[in-house]
Amino acid sequence: MDRSKFGAFMIQCNKCSRGWSVSEEDLIKEKIICQDPECKSEFTIYEGIKNGLKKVEDHITPNFFLANNAYSLMVDIKIGYSAYVHLPEDIKKIYKIMLFPMGPFVSGATDITNNGFNLFTSLANDSDPSIVGDQGKVMAMIHFKSEDYEVPWLHLLQYAFDQLRSGEYLTSILLSEIALEAYVDSTLTIGYSEIGLDKDSISRLLVATEIPVKVNPLMNNLFEVKLASSASWKDWERKALKWRNGIAHGTKVTATKDEALTVYKTVVDSIFHFIEGVDNYRKKQGHTEGLFFRSK
Ligand SMILES: [Zn+2]
Structure with missing residues (x-):
C-alpha cells in the first residue's frame, strides 16, 4: 500500500471518542498522542488503527475504511x-x-x-x-x-463489517476469517518471494498447508511473529476458526451478533498483531519503511 491509501484508515483514541484519519506524519511517530487537548492519551499507531476498525456501534459517523476520501x-x-x-x-x-x-x-x-x-x-x-x-x-x-487499489484482506474485512452491520452473522464470521487467511497468505507470499522461492512452489505450499501452521511456524520462520503469542489467540483458535469450519462444513447453521462481533474483533486484533510484528521485524532488518512505519 502506498501513502494515498492511508486516508482509508482512521485512528481512534483508546481513551476518549476522538478519531481522525491516518496521515503520513503519524507513520514516523513512535507514539500517537490524542488530538483532544484534554485527553492527550498515548498509544501506538497499531492500537489507534485497530481501535478505529473495531468501532462497530457508531451509527453517526459510519465506518467506511475503504473510503479513503x-x-x-x-x-x-x-x-x-x-x-x-x-x-x-x-x-x-x-x-x-x-x-x-x-x-x-x-x-x-x-x-x-x-x-x-x-x-x-x-x-x-x-x-x-x-x-x-x-x-x-x-x-x-x-x-x-479516490484511488483504485485492491487490498484483498482489507476488502474482505470491510465486507465482513458490512454483513455484521446488516445482521448477516454467519456470512460475517466467514468473511472475517477469510480476511485473516487472505492477509496471512499474501504476507507469506511476499516473505517467500523475498527469500527467492518461486511462485509455483509458494502457491503449492500455501494450498497444502493448514491455517494453524501458517499463523504459527510459517509466519514465525519468516517474520518472527506468531499468532499463538498474541492476546487474540484463544478467541481465534476456539471461536473464530472453530465457527468458521463449522459454518463451512454445515455443522454451525446459526450465529449470534455477539459471535460475529467477537470473530470480527478477533480477526482485526490478529491481523494487527501480525502487521506490527512484520513491521518490527523489518525495522530490525534495517528497512526504512513498513506498512505503518517510516524512518525519519
Ligand atoms: Zn483521547
Whole structure:
C-alpha cells in the first residue's frame, strides 16, 4: 500500500471518542498522542488503527475504511423540489452519502453515480406547507474512494463489517476469517518471494498447508511473529476458526451478533498483531519503511 491509501484508515483514541484519519506524519511517530487537548492519551499507531476498525456501534459517523476520501458541500435547493448535484472527477466509488437538511424539511438522494446524484427535498410530517418553494440548504457529505487499489484482506474485512452491520452473522464470521487467511497468505507470499522461492512452489505450499501452521511456524520462520503469542489467540483458535469450519462444513447453521462481533474483533486484533510484528521485524532488518512505519 502506498501513502494515498492511508486516508482509508482512521485512528481512534483508546481513551476518549476522538478519531481522525491516518496521515503520513503519524507513520514516523513512535507514539500517537490524542488530538483532544484534554485527553492527550498515548498509544501506538497499531492500537489507534485497530481501535478505529473495531468501532462497530457508531451509527453517526459510519465506518467506511475503504473510503479513503470525503467531500462535503452545501447545496442550495428550493424546498419541495429536486436538483442534480455534480461531484468531483476523482471519485472511483461512493460508499455513503449523508444529507443534513438545514431546516424543517427532509431530503434524500437518488440516481447515485460517480458523477453525481439527484437531491430531492420534501416536507417533514410536522412541516408548515407554506415553506414549499422557499430557498433551503442541504449539507451533503460523500464518503468515497479516490484511488483504485485492491487490498484483498482489507476488502474482505470491510465486507465482513458490512454483513455484521446488516445482521448477516454467519456470512460475517466467514468473511472475517477469510480476511485473516487472505492477509496471512499474501504476507507469506511476499516473505517467500523475498527469500527467492518461486511462485509455483509458494502457491503449492500455501494450498497444502493448514491455517494453524501458517499463523504459527510459517509466519514465525519468516517474520518472527506468531499468532499463538498474541492476546487474540484463544478467541481465534476456539471461536473464530472453530465457527468458521463449522459454518463451512454445515455443522454451525446459526450465529449470534455477539459471535460475529467477537470473530470480527478477533480477526482485526490478529491481523494487527501480525502487521506490527512484520513491521518490527523489518525495522530490525534495517528497512526504512513498513506498512505503518517510516524512518525519519
Ligand atoms: Zn483521547
